[in-house]
Amino acid sequence: MKKLQLYNSLSNSLEDFVPIDSDNIRIYVCGPTVYASPHIGNARPMVIFDVLFRLLKKLYPKVSYARNITDVDDKINSRARDEKMSIKELTDKVIEEFHKNMELIGVLPVTHEPRATFHIAEMLEMIQKLITNGYAYESLGHVLFRVRRMQNYGMLSKRNLDEMIAGSRVEVAPYKEDPLDFVLWKPSEEGIPAWDSPFGKGRPGWHIECSAMSHKYLGEQFDIHAGGQDLMFPHHENELAQNFGAFGRVMANYWIHNGMLLVNGQKMSKSLGNVISLDDALQKYDGEVIRYVLLSTHYRKTLDWTDNLTAQAKQSLNRLYGALKLCSDDSEKQGNEQSLRTLNALCGNLNTPFALRVLHEIADQIYKSSDQKEINKLCSLLKSEADIIGLLSREAHDWFTQNNSLISEDEIKRLIAERKKAKSEKNFELADKIRSDLLSKNIQIEDTANGTDWRNL
Template sequence: MKLYNTLKKQKEEFKPGEQGKVKMYVCGPTTYNYIHLGNARPIVVFDVVRRYLEYRGYQVTYIQNFTDVDDKIINRAAEEGIEPLQLAENYIKEYFKDADQLNVRRADVHPKVSEHIGDIVSAVEKLIEDGYAYEQGGNVYYSIEKFSNYGKLSGRSIDDMQAGARIEVNQEKKHPMDFVLWKNAKEGEPSWESPWGQGRPGWHIECTVMSIKYLGENFDIHGGGYDLVFPHHENEIAQSEAYTGSPFARYWIHNGFITVNQEKMSKSLGNFFLVREILEKFDAQVVRFYLLSTHYRSPLDFDDEKLEVSKKSFERITNTYQRLLEVERIGKLDAPWGEYEKEMDEKVKELKLKFEKAMDDDFNTSLAIAAIFDWAKDVNQYLHSKQEREEKPNLDVVRQSLELVNNFGQVLGLDFSVSAEAEGSESVAASPFIELLLEVRQQARVDKNWAAADMIRDRLTELGVVIEDTPQGARWKWR
């Protein structure tokens, strides 16, 4: 398995620090609003990374934090007239509603900044003691000139970074690029007692303290969006390695932006689309499929038309899967094992190799999904060949395909067993009743009660159910 390591600027063979175990930290959202689609991409991407590592047999410890102490939260809370910590807690609850809909599994721990203030104060004290930080007027700053490897993640020198940054003049700082570890409290802001007076943590020190607390000083994977490479992750490395005296994360993985008209989606630009608004128009599985249809490091441009394309693509797979489920219901174990079965058996083995090869190559979900499309084409050709010969499909072949694709669906967090054409839970809940009506219709046909059989077909058609009679029995789908 190889993954692209931002720290080394190349793909590297993945070798965790402890055999059979993976320790993984992903930066979570700052909870001052509902999540938008740009926030959702890393959430879904790293959920798949975790799932695939587990598929490969690793025991994964997965940590994703919540930043519940931040300037944006304080400003939003002032606008809404509530306490900042209460506002953050409200949006954490809303985050889980959206993440659950997108079928994102909960992390092993979701630490909050507000619950780790004591740990943060202790880390800042040690950085001052070791000469990497200094206090001025109740604020504590990290001295970047004390860390010789500053810039190794982003690949830029201090001079380059300073030239390209908009830096406010701050007489307290020894160097313009020094960043804050502890902020002196302002009136009306949440604050905690510290050796430097009432205050609150800076952004970067929070992730250092929480990742080390739950994963140790040197863990395997640190993930997040590409916009976090600098300054957040660069500063994390500087303060973490100064704090512990040892290397920090081994592999740094960053997903590309979601763009709107080629411009990064963000709240500051006002071009963002909330996940819950999108889910009012599109099925959550389709949205997840769209987010995985492009390699995670590539930019992904957003508009409704692209989601419509993803919906149709997802339906091609779910329709094939539904067709196989129907065949399984009426299939025969003792159906002959002929040339078509041997060919399909080889195709299934080929699918497994293609899927794993794609995912082993830097978690390439785009190629993995392409392999599933190839499988769908092969399955439909197999079923068509059996239909032409008026033969029952072999149940072993059918079940082998269903099991393998179901496993891959679990890796991707996609449920192919529910058609994307079904609009809402009411339609999904109606499925067993439609099956029952088709059984009644089939019995009517056996009894040559054509009037009753036609009436059931016509009424289901009026309700949006398309019926196709095949030698293997009736198949149906939503129009």
């Protein structure tokens, strides 16, 4: 089998994956801020790194995957105010919906899912350590990270300090020694969540939560830190700086970033009104269709979400489930074959488009074959190969009942029987009418030696 290779943003190159401890692979992914359903762009890393999680679990005996929940944030405060809910009520509700939606798009539960508000003590401890080490200072109720103290600041996003100042990515404030410095702790105004601390009542900055929680669950140094490309700067750069200041080492060996997601060629934005939340998408599409779309483009590339792409994904799944339908033996549906080909595709820097092609090639062989024994074996192989990317986990029958709102399976069977009778009575006009009626409901039928097969288009 191929060796696992991943593109590392830290070195800007494709590298062989060498674990710190092959008995326990450790990975951290930045999770959702729970003020509302994530948009489909945020769902992309959830699915991509779920595939990585599944792959690592195939390759190693134990994988510890931590994905945090940001439940302290100004967006949460203002939404709770608008909805007249307590912050706890709002975040609990959004977290529950998030879990449901993750399940619908086939994302497995992670090993650790720490909530920021449950880890304030760990954050304060780390801030204290940064102050002791000279990497942070207190000022007017704030604690700030002293960016210039870290020589390699910018090593991940490959920015230098002068560029950051020229690009005005920095904010001047009276409590800052230097405009580049970023907040670790800040005072809370009236009505905003606040915790007691040695620096006064307040709340943490966003970056410190990931540093404190990854440290708690995965240690001072772990294998993989991943997330969307938009998080590389400043969020991941600042996480890296904080851990370096506290423990004197780079927190993760491999930094993996997925590309952006566009909608009809445009960036999603409130002002354009083109933001698609995962909730909205799930109203319109089956979760597996969404997952298929998110895996259809290589994770490092920009993915352009269009109606055409979702329609293609649905058709592809119809074709794959249609192939599984031809399996006649329940025991073969389990998928007990070695899934070597998709495994190899994923080992090559998570090449999911290639893995999908593998599935279609197997489906092709199934459609071409007339040997039922061979078909059963191929169906089992198809199941196994699909399992590692989290597709085709349902029974084919369930897929088709859930994905054709135009006609039920019973009705299709009834019409096929009626057509058979019409043909035997030489009523070809009626037989043709039934065929075209079915076609108008996206059902294609095909007469074979063993009877009439049908599939969704």
